[in-house]
Amino acid sequence: MVRPLMLLALGALATATVACAPADNTASTAAPNAAASTACTKDQLELVTPGKLTIGTDKPAYEPWFKGDDPSNGQGFESAVAYAVAGEMGFDRDEVQWSTVKFDTAFAPGEKKFDFDVNQVSITPQRAGAVDFSKGYYTVKQAVVAVKGSEASGATTLDDLQNVKLGVQVGTTAFSAVQRVVRPSSLPKVYNEQIDAVNALKNGQIDALVVDLPTAFYVTAAQVENSAIVGQFNAPGGKPEEFGLVMEKGSALKSCVDKAVDTLKSKGELAKIEQQWLGEAAGAPELK
Template sequence: MHLAPRVLRRAVAGAIVALLATAVGCAPQPEEKAAPTASGSRANTCAKGGLATETPGKLTIATDEPAYEPWFKDDKPTNGEGFESAVAYAVAGQLGYGKNAVVWQSVPFNKAFAPGEKTFDFDINQVSISDERKKAVDFSSGYYDVRQAVVALKGSKAAGVTGVAGLRGLKLGAQVGTTSLDTIDDVVKPTRQAAVYAKNDQAKSALKNGQVDAIVVDLPTAFYITAAEVTDAEIVGQFENRGGAPEQFGLVLDKGSALTGCVSGAVDALRKDGTLARIEQRWLSDAVDAPVLK
């Protein structure tokens, strides 16, 4: 029996529609993207030992040279001794990288947070987190709460100062690009322009030679200077927290780095489980003994 042309066309059209519906129903559907984690990173990008690092399978960590105590010991970041070396290896371990998978790189302090693409995965070098620096680089969560301190030669006029007001008429010095220099300019507001040095070594030499009355450095560095480098100097005092969130050192990463969330997560975990506190107690235990300058 032959079908009428109109009936035949309807039958063929119906068959095609049915086949298309079946094909669409079986076609793979696009996967929903994973929701970002609280850190801004996706969970699967923080796979232990499998981060998108500069060198696959390795974690490249930078710091300045020389590497000073108490942050590092014997100018050897690779030995795991000193506060920042210990923190760096603890972060690496949290990320799934053993000591043999860590590669160290020398990067000058100011270059670490200058604009431009970085050759390291993160830098650890007593770099304080600030909104200005965040314009050029990313920071991890803070790994150390910082206080700035004043160091002067024993028996000097500066050594007898008990408050911020007493510092204003003095010649003060600090390393360029540091919050130590910011503290002089913004907190002390001296009547004489601060002396600025490329390195803390130059500031220490200026203090020993009488070119400045006192220098400002972070508190742990102040303890090391007075204990081992300029033994005829003493800590005049530390500056109090000016309210709000404390100044913190953070690990420096490339702007927009895919690792920022993972590295912050590692730092947060080390703070939560007490690791950072234990490392601080071992290497920076003296940092609570300086009088507060008000």
């Protein structure tokens, strides 16, 4: 994620989404049995700490990406992904250790104190010049945000948005997604800056705002009081924004991490984790 505003006031996320997450899903998010792993042999891996897989992320660790500000509990989307990858690489839960790494430090040039970092980091050419990325483990979806109780807030399908006055920021994936996927009966209101679109929702100038899902979590938690995510949807076409696991440039682990991500995708495990932590439980149902 490029995070244009996400880091300014995200502290509200911890309280805003905690009630939405399942109370106890430790069993369902535990790493797969290491013995069943078909990924690289862990004894042959070059690790920061021999015998341990060190995973970095920021602190606080916000929901729904993590739960309870505790990456080690296996709950929340990115904690669950991290342990799933670790399991495919042959590591048991007690062989994983977490390291606190600031968001922008993770993809800055230089030596790393982690084997890989997981922190909603979007894969971009500029960042890839300084670090290695795994294959994408999450493709960013678009989301619709509306004020609770409004007509738009009751939408359950894309068709329900046909006559809704939508707002988007110019030049964003949300803008093209509204045109190609939602196709409302009237053109969306277009704003030069995201904050202008947010203010338009606050002031009732638009009925709903379309942004990427990570931004939607921030908007509802910290920017627009009494707002909610109506739902999320795929925006096919073009080059999608993806989150990748971050590694030191030239990391010997990259092929093994890539293999683990590919295996989880092919088995449908990543899709299950996404549905559990970024779907209904997080207040972001699918709009179709």
